[in-house]
Amino acid sequence: MHPESSNPSKECQEMFALLSQYLDEELPPETCEQIRSHISGCAPCVEFVNSLKRSIELVRNIEREEQPAPLPAAIREELKAAYKKMLSVRRGAPAGC
Amino acid sequence: MVSASLEVELARDLLAGKEEAFDRFVETFRTKIFQYSYLMCGHREDAEEVSQETLLRVFESFGQLREPERVKSWVFRIARNACLMKRRKSVFAPAQELSLEQFLPRADHEGGEIRLQIADWSALPDTQVLRGELRQVLNQAIAELPEIYRSVMLLRDVEELTTDETAEVLEVSTEVVKTRLHRARLAVRQKLDDYLRPAPREEAPAARK
Ligand SMILES: [Zn+2]
Numbered sequence: 135m136h137p138e139s140s141n142p143s144k145e146c147q148e149m150f151a152l153l154s155q156y157l158d159e160e161l162p163p164e165t166c167e168q169i170r171s172h173i174s175g176c177a178p179c180v181e182f183v184n185s186l187k188r189s190i191e192l193v194r195n196i197e198r199e200e201q202p203a204p205l206p207a208a209i210r211e212e213l214k215a216a217y218k219k220m221l222s223v224r225r226g227a228p229a230g231c
Numbered sequence: 232m233v234s235a236s237l238e239v240e241l242a243r244d245l246l247a248g249k250e251e252a253f254d255r256f257v258e259t260f261r262t263k264i265f266q267y268s269y270l271m272c273g274h275r276e277d278a279e280e281v282s283q284e285t286l287l288r289v290f291e292s293f294g295q296l297r298e299p300e301r302v303k304s305w306v307f308r309i310a311r312n313a314c315l316m317k318r319r320k321s322v323f324a325p326a327q328e329l330s331l332e333q334f335l336p337r338a339d340h341e342g343g344e345i346r347l348q349i350a351d352w353s354a355l356p357d358t359q360v361l362r363g364e365l366r367q368v369l370n371q372a373i374a375e376l377p378e379i380y381r382s383v384m385l386l387r388d389v390e391e392l393t394t395d396e397t398a399e400v401l402e403v404s405t406e407v408v409k410t411r412l413h414r415a416r417l418a419v420r421q422k423l424d425d426y427l428r429p430a431p432r433e434e435a436p437a438a439r440k
Contacts, residue, residue: 146336147335150331150334150335151331151413153413154409154412154413154416155409155413158394160394160409178336181353182336184353185352185353185420185423185424186416186417186420187353188352188353188354189416189419189420189423190388190416192369192423193369193373193384193388193389193416193419194388194389194391196270196369196370196373196389197366198266200265200266200269200275200278201262201265202261202262202265202278202279202282203279205257205261205283209283210257212287213257213286213287213290214253214290216287216290216291217245217250217253217290217293218250219291220290220291220292220293220294221248223294224294225248
């Protein structure tokens, strides 16, 4: 209800928007250093960043046990034909643009 | 730049008319496209169809691939469009924006102290994750993301495309990719947190003033 009283500090909130870029190392060095030094002294931020990092790892390692069914021979032929046709058009095309 | 990736070399060979690259290209990309579209569409049959349709489009228009270095983003763009053509209402709910504020750590008041409610489950071992319920929760969390966020997360975090490549696939700016990726991750983190956080001891009457 009262954002100032029930939310994390202003500084935490500013960090909050940048955490993915921070973890992906996409921030300019100064900003990165600023966040690093804030986080090192802020327990809630440490926990939040750790759990965000862990979530990203989980997504990255999401188990992809599902494999496509073997490609039917007829489809393979169709693909190959499309490829060959593309090649012949390309070869027949006049040189240059 | 280091040596070109397998995909890029295969694309170069194909463009050069080296037909022996055909089978490897098909196998490499078919699995990728299938897994991506399975997570995008949520239906096995759709994913099978999307991967065949995508490959057909790819071979038909291979001559239009001007830069083989961009083969991955080019193929994924075709795959994504094929996914969108299959859109099913349940999976592609109307675009909905996720705001940053909704993912701010919640605070509660404990003896006058503001305490952030964040459970430290980051040390959770993989073995516990990979089996059973939590995997469901994770898959569900991704499936429930609005499409504009889900597609960014799948390309960046699952397929491990770069920010630039993802921007190319989705035809948006890199800033948009970064913003959406962050919100997608926050949303997934939130779902995992809801699931993993121990239930609060008791619901204290809101003593805020
Ligand atoms: Zn903080």
